[in-house]
Amino acid sequence: MRDYWIGTSYLLWWWVAQSNKTLYSSFVSSVNSLRNWHLPLISRASYKRGFLSGSKTLRQEESTLIAQVCCGERIGRELFQKKFLYQHNIRRAMAWLSRGRNQAELVKALKENGLIKTERVEKTLLAVDRGYFCKYRPYEDTPQPIGWNATISAPHMHVTCLELLNEHLKPGSKVLDIGSGSGYLTACMGIMVRPNGLVVGIEHIPGLAQQSVENLERSQRILLEEGVVRITVGDGRKGFPEEAPFDAIHVGAAAGNVPRVLLDQLAPGGRMLIPEGTSEQELVQYDKAKDGTISKRHITFVRYVPLCSPEQQIRGM
Template sequence: MAWRSSGASNQALIENLAANGLITQPRVKQAMLAVDRAHYAPRNPYQDSPQPLGHRATISAPHMHAAALESLLPYLHPGAKVLDIGSGSGYLTHVLAELVKPGGRVVGVEHIQALVEMGRVNVGKSAEGRGLLEMGVVGFVKGDGRVGVEEEEGGKGWDAIHVGAAAVKGGEGRLVGLLKAPGRLFIPVEEEDYAQHIYVIDKVADGSVTRKKDMGVQYVPLTDAPTE
């Protein structure tokens, strides 16, 4: 049903995603309505398909952003700390911030400085986004998404981690170590046959880890910055 969800405006896109059952949670719908994709996608912002950003990066299709938000939602409460690896355009970083304010923080991680700046500039295109940047609810850093970034406030770990690029099988273990207990990781993983699937990985209160293999996907890989 995703291909039927495109719209002529941000509101139409989100309403169509909800009508097609791709958004089911009111909090997710409200957060996505609050962030205009036109500030983040260089063309066709309201089409339900991935869009190129340059630097070998893409902004994911809206239905994939909705899937990630709905999966992580139990951990996206006011005050939560969230890591958004492969933040790209900054779109999902901003939507995540809508779900953890007040008191929360979302940090977008990119391996190319130009993408770090792109995210920061895009969030600043709206008054609401500028406020989130000024209050420190949203931030962007350059780093290697394969190893992640330590949660800086108290070192207790991240409540939720979203990864917007595919990890090699087994590589997700480094990111699990950055989660709080309880906490959740949403990550595409490339397996031995080169197929990719979303894995939803939970660290429960006693520190043990559970893994759920979810939908098949196709993401760009987590990798080194391009040399060209």
């Protein structure tokens, strides 16, 4: 196996430059100039050891710079075939650098880094303060622990999913959020489908489901009062047939094999986003045509917790 190594100088440069606006601007300009470069990758062995960022974070949580650009030989091949490091993928990796002191500053940074593309998604993110859903460093663009071996995804992953589902999150739409966790993305989608829409959040750990309801009560109580958002305890791998079909389905955990039942519960014209894979994961978009045929599109490399049983999750797999 051929291993490729990440340019640690860029990470160290960022570490110093993040507190200095002049250096930071220089860093951003330099990374944005890498469109035609072959950026080396960290080796798989170092990735598993937790080189630079800690093994638990890299193995179990998505959306850090390293998780975005390293996965060993497979990505290395695509990198040298010039399929991976186009400008938009550099910017996706740069999403790790988005941060703020409050929700408004975080949203501004995400927009400046090219992640937020539509005014509708921007307004939604401004309306739902991440601080109500995350106790630790809520305005940094990194995953954060929320208990029960679960995490709230990094803000740029929330942005990515909302932008990809934007056209399917219309007023009156019906949405399924599997692995709803903190309830943050559920709340965002609830705002986008008001009025008369429905977002069902499925969480298989009762304590986490209750915590998400409390988060929603503090942040967006009206979504619960109007019945736009409903949090239920259940096995998301089975979907939610009581309210199927859904115009949009979001899965917040990685599946080795996509459960067929989820595609069956997707409405014609609907879209599903799901992370696929085990050691190497990709965010995949499924679209169901009006005649029922399914098309598949690979979006980006990610790192999510696995789609598993509650016992496996609490045990840490």
